Amino acid sequence: MRAAIALLGVLLLAAPAGALQSNRGGAAMEFLRVGAGARALGMGDAFGPIAEGPNAIYWNPAGIVQNGRPEASFTHVEMLQFFHHEHAAYVHPFPKSRNAIAFSATLFTQDKLDLVSNTNQLLGTFAPHSEAYTFAAAHAFGAGDTVADSGSLYDFEDRPIHEVNRSGDQGRNFRAGNAMVGIAGKFLTETLNTRKATAFAVDGGLLLRPETIPELALSAVIRNVGSRPKFREKREVLPTELSLGAAYSNSGEGRRFIASFEAGIPFYGTPYGKAGLEYSAGIGSVGFMSFRAGYKSISVPALGGISGITAGVGFGLGRIDFDFGFQPMAELGEVYRGSIGIRF
Numbered sequence: 001m002r003a004a005i006a007l008l009g010v011l012l013l014a015a016p017a018g019a020l021q022s023n024r025g026g027a028a029m030e031f032l033r034v035g036a037g038a039r040a041l042g043m044g045d046a047f048g049p050i051a052e053g054p055n056a057i058y059w060n061p062a063g064i065v066q067n068g069r070p071e072a073s074f075t076h077v078e079m080l081q082f083f084h085h086e087h088a089a090y091v092h093p094f095p096k097s098r099n100a101i102a103f104s105a106t107l108f109t110q111d112k113l114d115l116v117s118n119t120n121q122l123l124g125t126f127a128p129h130s131e132a133y134t135f136a137a138a139h140a141f142g143a144g145d146t147v148a149d150s151g152s153l154y155d156f157e158d159r160p161i162h163e164v165n166r167s168g169d170q171g172r173n174f175r176a177g178n179a180m181v182g183i184a185g186k187f188l189t190e191t192l193n194t195r196k197a198t199a200f201a202v203d204g205g206l207l208l209r210p211e212t213i214p215e216l217a218l219s220a221v222i223r224n225v226g227s228r229p230k231f232r233e234k235r236e237v238l239p240t241e242l243s244l245g246a247a248y249s250n251s252g253e254g255r256r257f258i259a260s261f262e263a264g265i266p267f268y269g270t271p272y273g274k275a276g277l278e279y280s281a282g283i284g285s286v287g288f289m290s291f292r293a294g295y296k297s298i299s300v301p302a303l304g305g306i307s308g309i310t311a312g313v314g315f316g317l318g319r320i321d322f323d324f325g326f327q328p329m330a331e332l333g334e335v336y337r338g339s340i341g342i343r344f
Contacts, residue, residue, distance in 0.1 A: 042312020043276025044294020
């Protein structure tokens with residue numbers, strides 16, 4: 001684990017220097033920036049410092065160690081009428097050793113395109129598609145102890161943001177005073193007609209819970225550091241990005257409010273911000289309802305201010321959660337993200 005921490009430190013130190021480089025051509029495998037989980041989209045994708053549930057494998061692999069019990073999720077995304085994105089994830093915690101592992105698979109497809117020759121003859125159709133397969137591991141350090149939740153599912157009184165799972169998980173989570181670290185390795189492939197490229201990438205994440213401010217969570221995440229895929233002669237770059245974030249919670253009996261913010265620093269392009277709010281309230285003894293709103297500025301320069309708005313809702317019953325997120329993209333259409341999660 002010490003070697004893993006050292007590697008993560010190197011990645012975090014190297015990322016800001018890379019962000020200053022000019023890369024006007026952009027990056028390959030942009031599907032890696034779509035995101036995972038409808039809850040995250042509803043909060044403007046400012047999910048790095050929250051990092052709860054199986055989708056933490058995408059947003060911040062350190063967060064997978066917060067799960068109290070095994071959990072799986074599936075997310076479907078419809079983008080701009082002809083892009084389709086599927087993401088499945090599973091996390092398995094080991095509370096006694098303060099470790100966790102997680103797996104995920106991502107498929108990105110789009111509707112068929114016409115294949116045209118250089119003389120403008122129709123030769124058929126093809127459908128570009130991309131895939132990612134991820135394995136992650138995480139460990140928690142520090143003074144914070146693991147605790148067994150007790151009381152009702154929505155007894156949030158005097159509990160920090162991650163001690164009680166948003167959907168009432170009665171497993172074992174971590175108190176303030178912990179530093180969590182996680183690393184994820186990814187195998188990537190992208191196919192464009194007869195051309196295919198592959199790559200390997202690493203994500204690293206830190207999640208800090210200050211002992212003196214139990215309501216606060218701080219995060220640092222570096223995504224998509226890896227090899228350069230090659231479709232023909234030229235090798236492309238991956239969409240590497242550093243994210244720094246903070247989240248703050250205010251909880252009471254039967255309800256919880258979370259505010260989250262992240263700054264994204266990409267390897268190429270302009271830094272941008274993400275912010276999100278979530279209000280959750282218990283319904284009866286085994287259910288909950290959540291309302292979310294967010295804003296992310298990455299699309300604003302090209303599509304206008306309305307494209308940065310996000311919203312979402314979520315509800316759960318027992319061990320099953322349902323979430324829905326929405327983002328308007330001006331004249332390009334809309335983005336819809338729906339998720340289902342189940343704890344075992």
